[in-house]
Amino acid sequence: MKTRVFVTLKPSVFDPQGRTIVEALGSMGYASVHDVRQGKYFELEVAAATVDEARATVSEVADKLLANPVIESYRVEVDGDDGP
């Protein structure tokens, strides 16, 4: 089953990469882009009988490995699921 995990820095945590990109875009003439936050994106193929099972596994994996709970939060998407 195809799943996706989006990991982003928590809103209160400073994102130096995002800031540098915004500034670069500014000097390239894209001043209309006034905020950028950079995160990570994972595509995971999971063997699971149901959407719920896949979601459970991937959430666990995101929690334990993909995201650093100290500074990041994450969101999970599973193909064929509209979310909880």
Add this chain to the structure above:
Amino acid sequence: MKTRVFVTLKPSVFDPQGRTIVEALGSMGYASVHDVRQGKYFELEVAAATVDEARATVSEVADKLLANPVIESYRVEVDGDDGP
């Protein structure tokens, strides 16, 4: 306007980070996750009058800066748009 860009390595490009994650998950007992690809995820706030305008700006930005066409491809999402 809130927009999102997903940048992923092209399927032909080997992803050492993804492989490392699969291996780590295997040793952690998550053998059901049999493929992982890691990419980048950006949230961009854009000043734009219409969804189309936002999409156009962000696609340009992704093309020029956020993704490297030699190894990556990208997908753009704009809030309130169901995509082309």
Add this chain to the structure above:
Amino acid sequence: MSIDQTTIDAHGFSPEEFQRLLEILGREPTMTELGIFSVMWSEHCSYKSSRLHLRRFPTEGPRVVQGPGENAGAVDIGDGITAVFKIESHNHPSFIEPYQGAATGVGGIIRDIFTMGARPIALLNSLRFGELDDPATKRLIDGVVAGIAGYGNSIGIPTVGGEIAFEPGYAGNPLVNVFCLGVAKADGLAMGLASGAGNPVYYVGAKTGRDGIHGATMASAEFDEHSADKRPAVQVGDPFMEKLLLEACLEVMRTDALVGIQDMGAAGLTCSTSEMGARGDVGIEIDVALVPQRETGMTPYEIMLSESQERMLLVAQRGREAEVERVFAKWDLHAVRIGQVTDDGLLRIRDHGEVVAEIPNRPLADRAPLYDRPTERPAYLDDVAQLDLATLAPPTDLGQVWLDLLGTPVIASKRWVYRQYDHMVRTNTVVLPGLGAGVVRVKGTTRALVFSLDGNGRHCYLDPAEGGRLAMAEAARNVACAGAVPIGATNCLNFGNPERPDIMWQFSQAVDGIAEACRALDVPITGGNVSLYNETDGQAIYPTPVLGVVGVLDDVSHVLTRVFPEPDLDIVLLGDPAGGLGGSEYLKQHHGLVRGTPCAVDLDRERALQGLLVDAAQGRWIRSAHDGSDGGLAVTLAECCVESGTVGAQIDLPSWDGADDRFGVVQALFGEAPSRVIVSVAAGQRDQLLSSARERSVPATVIGSTGGDRLRLAVAGQSVADIGVDEAEHAWGQGLTRHFER
């Protein structure tokens, strides 16, 4: 609005401290004032438990340009150049978030150095973790090393050395100490001082967010199960911003439009404004509304206490504002004027014009609490001092013990660590890491600077005063082994909860030991750092002072490393053949014991030995030098052979009184003692070396020669162990790395 008791308690004030605050203000504090006092009087900023003891360090000498008290210490290295250096701990943040905690630790110490007007040219790190069989420890190490690499590599300052050790006691409280050294023109030092009423105060660097609010208080509190709640105190480092700040600040300092400058470290704006004011005996007035902010709705309290990284505060000459702003603009940085210097001696904080805090600067700094905390010799010492070898079985296969020791992570090659660090950037690194002390040349001169970080928590646990002497002696000895004269030292004192008399006793003893060794070796302490409350659930770490010694080598071409460079050299042991097993690596690895007392250092002998090494290097009498420490002579000898191709050695160690005892040979091979160095010498220089050693009363014994592809060890003519250099190389090369290979 008057502040309730719960709020006062939450800020960590004792009743007496709060009383003193009321006396200074002559009224109830505002919330912002309460916050300012709380961070300024925290252990981390005020050193209230340690200050009294630190006064016992010798801090003066003909070479000292800047002693303790500024952002970093400085010593004169000749040629009109000053070396500026300091060490800093980031233990707690690194435990909470290894990568960012370690990275921001590196960022912080680098700012301390360039704040002084010095260009940072080298980094070192000293690390302590739990044992490697715990996967959580491995993740921690992985993160810490990557964080140090991530920051140092990016900013372009080479990490040229350090140390790393593993003991169970650090599992819940790792130590991450980072050292930075920079060079400045002797007349080019900048100071963290404000002066001249009306001079503008500038803020430059990253915007202020709600980062690490109460980080300074966090570093002063023990860990417990609720530590997770303190997690938002983690910050993300931005080495790119710091690189811009570094270049821009050094450029501004060259203009003389600058009055003073200080980085915003722990307690951010609070500490930088009040300290700059106090040092110059002036007032500073700022408006927090002018401070660039990353988040909305921040209160003056939050802005003043934020510990966002990569920010600097500077005072410029009135009328020269444009010059200062132009330099920052070149580096795409925005210098914002947030206030000015005043002559009323007050730290005045406004928010959109309205005064939210007004505190007399001097008393805030000068009347910070100072404690003479009770000390008491811990009871465990009597027990651990007992080491009865009669109850132990001596090993039968000494070659195997030798290989096992070479493969223990604390002795094994640290290549896995230092190859993640860019140790060559700036093209000054004359000795690559792994071969001895860090050595960087100073371009434009013939000189090199040499430095070493050393500490041994196990020794300090068994005898804190001796441990302090040993650590200082070892760091200086490592510098002398490269051929350099030790000229200054810094230290990071990592201890447990100072409110416990046994911990305070360890602290006081260690300070005494370090101070004594500094005096005997004539190396002043120019600064340092204290990290207390290193405990998890009431379990303190080993008391761990880490000493950083800086030396100068007048002619870089005389530099020595540990490696035997070629066959057919004589191998000479400088120092006593006899070593002890108390607190040794052998005892821990082979018998699982941390007991006995470490061999005491004879400081006169040590000084004579170091003098001999420096002269021998200068006179080119010797070809290599290696300090004998963990694992004893057998390990030290093997370390002289690995990484050198196939140069082996044949050794015959003399017997000594007691060598017929069951552990005599073990002691000869693996016993540890200070003031011992293995050198290699060509036949033509041998007598010169031996006679010079005799003159100084340094024992010197020819114990063998280099050559062959095996390491053969005999004691009193009796062969006791024989291993291949390749076997040794393999055991030593893989000992640490294998724990991290997938």
Add this chain to the structure above:
Amino acid sequence: MKFAVVEFPGSNCDHDAYHATKHVLGQDAEFVWHKDADLGGADVVVLPGGFSYGDYLRTGAIARFSPVMARVREFADAGGPVIGICNGFQVLLEAGLLEGALLRNRDLKFLCEHVHIRIERTDTPFTAGAVAGQVLRVPIAHGEGNFHASPETVAALEANRQVIFRYCAEDGELSDRSNPNGSVSAIAGICNAGRNVVGLMPHPERACESMLGSTDGRVLFESVISSIAATGVV
């Protein structure tokens, strides 16, 4: 002979390249700030190593938009010799002056150590003074040096003799073990079709003085100095 050393915000081997060309090789050298309008009349352009823009987003991705890169492109188009070292190589790839891309090292770790590289071609201004097959001992220091290009591009690079340096063992043999970062075909450095633009991951400027452990990197600088002296290009 005048070397221009381009400084981007975050460059950190700029002074090393300057030191090597000016003080070790005794040439004229000047820094060019990334916002500068010209290259100061230089004969050779060096894009040094470091972390331009912190290597944020992707290595070299932001630097390639710096104003000076338009001048570098003109200079290269006119046949001027350009060398990109480490981060400079990454910038040249991002700018499209060279073909391919650099991925993270195979084992995902930053690597700083001496490696061996084999000189494959001597018909570039930076290798003209070397012998084909010559092995150099030079340092690497990078986290993203794993050269990648599509199989067609790699084939074209090989066919056009654009692969200039390969990672190898001390004796010049190629093996997986001597390839530190997983680069395709052990590629450590390439040139453009015109052969005047060269990029490589190792740091020749760190290997110009015996005190630093190797002088093997000098041949690149000495080559370009004599190439220019011989042809009088620019």
